[in-house]
Amino acid sequence: MSTSVLPTDLSTCVAIYRTEYGIDAQVTDHGRIVVHVGDVGCIRLPAELGEVVADELARQGLSTPVIVDEKSSSWRFLTQRPTASPLFDPLFPHHAKQSGYGAEISLPTPGYPGRTWHVEPTGPHRLASEVVVDIALEKAEAMTKSAVGIS
Template structure:
């Protein structure tokens, strides 16, 4: 497969993310990978072993990006509506840190799945612009940590 065709597929995927999923996606260097900046879309990152029970606690779970790190450990990034300042409180930061989770800081880039990238994929491909509230995700993390 030629590079231009792959670039077209990445551009098509990026357009899908923008128009169908409502994500402020952009192609890095014009051909991929695809990213979004945290801001209009929030993101909470956690290990998959935490993400599974947290997602199960959400009444309406939203899009989840699954990434494999260098040690092949799976990390989940749950996309949310914008993260408001009250969630950047020290007590919430400490609770999330103890759970090995973090709110992706405003302005930081979040990698989105790209064609042929096996280390970054959707748990379930989003088909619309729905994303849960970050408050709901943080509440689910807190409930899992304290209720088991």
């Protein structure tokens, strides 16, 4: 888990997101830092599934930025710019989703607790959304089978 501390100055934080992480961050009228899907992709998973997927990515030596949102009990995996919006989202049955073009993704923001980096960006690198979706589906199905005792 990331242990870095965000700068307390909003403009410095936005500058880091833009220049060091390659995220076109914007500040809303309410003072929150956001990015819109299209500049990046985003896959939202329930917390339990998100943790399992993050662990599997780490086990495979893969990395993509991950935000933990305590308010919604979800994890958001930032991915490469999406190539298309799916007509049918295979994650839907697992209470997860790929965010559509234009959706606003809240980033960790100084002065607003509740969103933290689990895996902080280390530059502009992000995994393709298909990689995260495939692992999420595999882990969600395994969790479902385990919950009902199917082997």
